[in-house]
Each structure stands twice: as C-alpha cells, then as structure tokens.
Amino acid sequence: MVSNKLKKIYFFFDSRATYAYSKNVIKQIYKFKKLKYNTIVSGTYLDKKFGNISKNFKIDNIKIGKKIKFKTSSKKIYSWSHNLGEAIQNYSKTLSKVKPDLLVLTGDRIETLAISLTASYMNIPTAHIQAGDKSGHIDDLARGAIAKFSNIHFPSCNDSYKRLVKWGENKKRIFNVGAPQLDDIHEFLSKQKKKKYVKLENILLIFHPVLNQINHVGMQIENILEALLYFNVPINIIYPNNDFGYSKILNFVNKKNKSKKIKVIKNLDRNKFLSLLYNSSLIVGNSSCGIIEAPSFKIPTINIGNRQNERPRAKSIVDTDFNKKNIIKFINYFFYNKKFKKKLLHKKNIFYKKNSGYLICKILDKILNKKINFKMEKY
Numbered sequence: 001m002v003s004n005k006l007k008k009i010y011f012f013f014d015s016r017a018t019y020a021y022s023k024n025v026i027k028q029i030y031k032f033k034k035l036k037y038n039t040i041v042s043g044t045y046l047d048k049k050f051g052n053i054s055k056n057f058k059i060d061n062i063k064i065g066k067k068i069k070f071k072t073s074s075k076k077i078y079s080w081s082h083n084l085g086e087a088i089q090n091y092s093k094t095l096s097k098v099k100p101d102l103l104v105l106t107g108d109r110i111e112t113l114a115i116s117l118t119a120s121y122m123n124i125p126t127a128h129i130q131a132g133d134k135s136g137h138i139d140d141l142a143r144g145a146i147a148k149f150s151n152i153h154f155p156s157c158n159d160s161y162k163r164l165v166k167w168g169e170n171k172k173r174i175f176n177v178g179a180p181q182l183d184d185i186h187e188f189l190s191k192q193k194k195k196k197y198v199k200l201e202n203i204l205l206i207f208h209p210v211l212n213q214i215n216h217v218g219m220q221i222e223n224i225l226e227a228l229l230y231f232n233v234p235i236n237i238i239y240p241n242n243d244f245g246y247s248k249i250l251n252f253v254n255k256k257n258k259s260k261k262i263k264v265i266k267n268l269d270r271n272k273f274l275s276l277l278y279n280s281s282l283i284v285g286n287s288s289c290g291i292i293e294a295p296s297f298k299i300p301t302i303n304i305g306n307r308q309n310e311r312p313r314a315k316s317i318v319d320t321d322f323n324k325k326n327i328i329k330f331i332n333y334f335f336y337n338k339k340f341k342k343k344l345l346h347k348k349n350i351f352y353k354k355n356s357g358y359l360i361c362k363i364l365d366k367i368l369n370k371k372i373n374f375k376m377e378k379y
Contacts, residue, residue: 006036007368010065010100014043014111015241017288020181020270021106021129023060024357027183031358032365038065040094042087043111044242046070059269066094070111077214077244080110087114095122101368105150106130108143109241120149125376127152127364129180132160132167135288136309138211151376152367154180154360156292156351159312172374175363178353185296186352188274202234203331204280206287209245210307217245220322221252224304227327228284229259231335236276237264282334284327291317295349300334302327316347 009029011022022039029037039062045054046069057064068090071083091114095103103119105112106129119126131153134140147153147167155161156179164174207224209217228235237253240246257264268276277283283290283301286308290301295314303319304327318333320326334340353359366372 006034007101008099009035009037009102009104009364009368010098011037011039011104012106012112012115013039013041013045014070014109015107016044016267017241018106018109018130018181019056020184021179022104023056023062023270024180024183025104025129025360026062026357027060028355028358028361032361034369035361035365038098038100039063040066040068040091040098040115042068042070042091042115043109047242049242056269059271066098068094070114080244084110084114087111088118091115091118092122095119095124100124102127102152102364104129104364105146108133108135108139108146110142113142113146116146116149125151127154127360129154129360130160131155131174132164132169134160134163134310136306136311140310151378152364154363157312170378173378175359176353177359177363178356179292179351180356180360181293182296182349182352183355183357184270185274185277185293186354188271188278189296192278201279201281202236203228203231204276204283205235205237205285206240206283206289207249207285207304208240208287208307209243209249210286210305211244213305214245214248216322217248218252220305221249223322223324224284224327225252225256227324227331229256229261230328231331233261233281235262236280237262238268239264239266282331284331292349292351295347296352298344298347300340300344302330302334312350314347314350316344 026037029035041064046067070087103124103126105116105126116126128146128150131147132155133143153164153169153174154177155164161174161176165171207221240249253264256262277297280299283294283299286305290303291308291311291313294301295316301317303317318330320330367374
C-alpha cells in the first residue's frame, strides 16, 4: 500500500568537497511530489577559517535547516577524538527533534561518521552517496564503518559496487548510480564552447594532510610548491580540508605566497569553482577532485602521494611521489606533449552516469513510498 504522507529526507552537509553530491540530488527532488527535503549543516560550512562556504546554499536556493558546529582544532591530535564524541551528542539532540524518515550522507568525513553512528543507534535509516569507495588513507576506515551503519548504498562506480558486496552488503541495497557531483559539471560543459588546448594558463593545486604522514607534511608541501614555482605560470591554491595538520600546509603556502604567481583561495561558490576547473591546464595534489571531476573537464592530474591510491582512475592521471624532480618531469610531459593533449579530448570519465541525482531521487521515492518491496531494517 502506498502512503500519502510526505516523506522527510534530511541531507547532511559537512564539507566543501561533498556539497555538489547532495546539491545535485536536491535539485531533482522537486520532481517527486511525495518527497520533501531539509538539511543539517555542520563541519567546515560553519567554520569561518575556511571562508563563507554557506553562501553556496543561498546561490543554489537550498534551504538551511539545522546548523550544528563541529570543532576543527588542529593543535593536538587527540582533539579529533574528543570532537567526535561531542559531535555525537549534538547530532543526537538534533535528530531527536527533526525525526527524519531518512538521512542522506555523503563521503567519508569524521562528521559523517559521527552522524551515521548516531542515526543508526536512534533507528533512523540512512542512505550513503559515494558508498564503497576506497582511497588509501584513514577515511577508508570511516567509509567502511558508514557502510555498515547505512541502509541504502549509492556507489559511484563498478569497483565500489563490488567492494560493498565483498564487505557483506546485500546487493538489493546497492544501487550503482554514478557520481552525482558530475551532473552539474556536464550541464556546465554543455554550455561552453568546445575546449581547445592552447598554451599553459595555470596550475590548480589542491593538497590535503594525511594523518599517518603528518610529520612529513611540511617537506611534502615545500617540495610541491618548489616544483610548481619552477614554471613561470600562475598557480591557484585552494585551502586544504580541516584534517589534523592543515595549518602546517597553510603556513608553508603563506611563506611562498609572496610570489606574484600564487593565488590562495579559501573557498569558491560552485559555479566559480567549475569555471576555475574549466580554465585550469593541470591539477596537482592529492584531492579526489583530480580523480573524479577532472576527467570530465579533459584536464590531466598529477596525483602525489598515496591519499588516492586505491581509487580507479582515468588515463589522464599519473601518480608520483614527493620528489621535486619527478613532479617537474610530469608537469613538462603534460604541458608539452601534443599527442597526449589530443588523446585527452577523447577520454571518458568512468564515474559519470547521466542524471545521477535524478536516479537517486527515483530510487528513494520507490523505497520510502513502498513502490517496491524493500526491507529497510538490516537485522
């Protein structure tokens, strides 16, 4: 029997990186009359050190429901565990008030782990976007735990689908829908003129700290910056995420910021970020953006270190260590290899499926409104 009651879906936002995941789903939810959405906003969205990220909501006409601060102190490593416990208390109070029919989570951040655990113990079902991914650092542990707490899984590619099955998740709960953050990218690209490769314009650097390499992060960012400054080109640097050690990265960036070549960006709204990607000639660093989003823009990526080691990747991506000479070698290759640039225009993005956000809404509508036989409980 189909219920006439509107189903309340709450989307949890915790970081810049995952904004577009949920945004592109919310854009489609209006097409389903028996679904209504709201949001819970936390993490770096409410931390002024990372810019005014919440302005994205106003630009995209997405309502902000509940705001819950998450402390992001990076002075002591134990502060993260302490903040995790405090977040669970705050999230439980909010969830008990809003009583969602479903909580939609994205990614693998510590905030997502906290609210995933909280919802599970409050018997609130969750759906996880970008489920089953594996990157190569501590977030993998969080992602695996979130999978066990989640009732519905939305992996972004075949590798992630297979991994969820290997982890023991029921195939009936897994829906391979692609990466919804690519929806607005392909919409954006459809409005642009056909991309032509001209002389180098700029390099985009996105580099985050890795917990088990925190003692080396200074050397890592210094080598990267020296390699980039070897070339007489503009360098755009986006703020790292709020993981322990981000302040060390910023300290080194600020030392080099005297160079007129460097521009440091705290935060950009989504459309400006897409324009920056579109006009970049190369992405350097260890962000998933270089693995998942960049191939849609036909931009090559130099992926440095092991933070993204376990992700499947397009042939537009090369992996290297923090050796300055190796980084320079690959930059030279990408800038001046004409054959590679021509081939790049024909590479496909393995994470892209058309209308991923709509597919997610369609599945949620069928499950929540009992249009298909689906048992929400996992035990």
